[in-house]
Amino acid sequence: MDPRRTYPRLAIAAFAGNLAFVGAWVALITRTSGWPIIGGVLLAVFAGLRVGGMWLYASRQTENLERARRAAIFTTFLTLAGIGLWVFAALRGPRVSL
Numbered sequence: 001m002d003p004r005r006t007y008p009r010l011a012i013a014a015f016a017g018n019l020a021f022v023g024a025w026v027a028l029i030t031r032t033s034g035w036p037i038i039g040g041v042l043l044a045v046f047a048g049l050r051v052g053g054m055w056l057y058a059s060r061q062t063e064n065l066e067r068a069r070r071a072a073i074f075t076t077f078l079t080l081a082g083i084g085l086w087v088f089a090a091l092r093g094p095r096v097s098l
Contacts, residue, residue, distance in 0.1 A: 007060070010053045017049030021082060028090055039090065043083050051076050 024042035058068035
């Protein structure tokens with residue numbers, strides 16, 4: 001059995017985190033009123049769901065503990081890179097006016 005199917009709630013949380021990340025980029029690109037607050041909240045939700053869910057999954061593993069831990073570390077670094085890219089685009093990126 002696929003180990004990801006063991007915890008479907010974590011998969012749903014990861015998907016919700018991805019949607020929050022896409023929403024943060026939409027808020028950044030459209031630059032509506034309050035976009036820094038909306039984007040920041042969505043990025044916090046993204047980080048909490050993705051990183052928190054992955055570390056929770058890794059802590060519940062008994063057989064492949066090292067593999068799950070490496071995956072959690074990779075997810076953490078990938079999440080930080082995505083947030084850093086968003087912050088860079090917010091500070092230095094082009095201004096799109098629609």
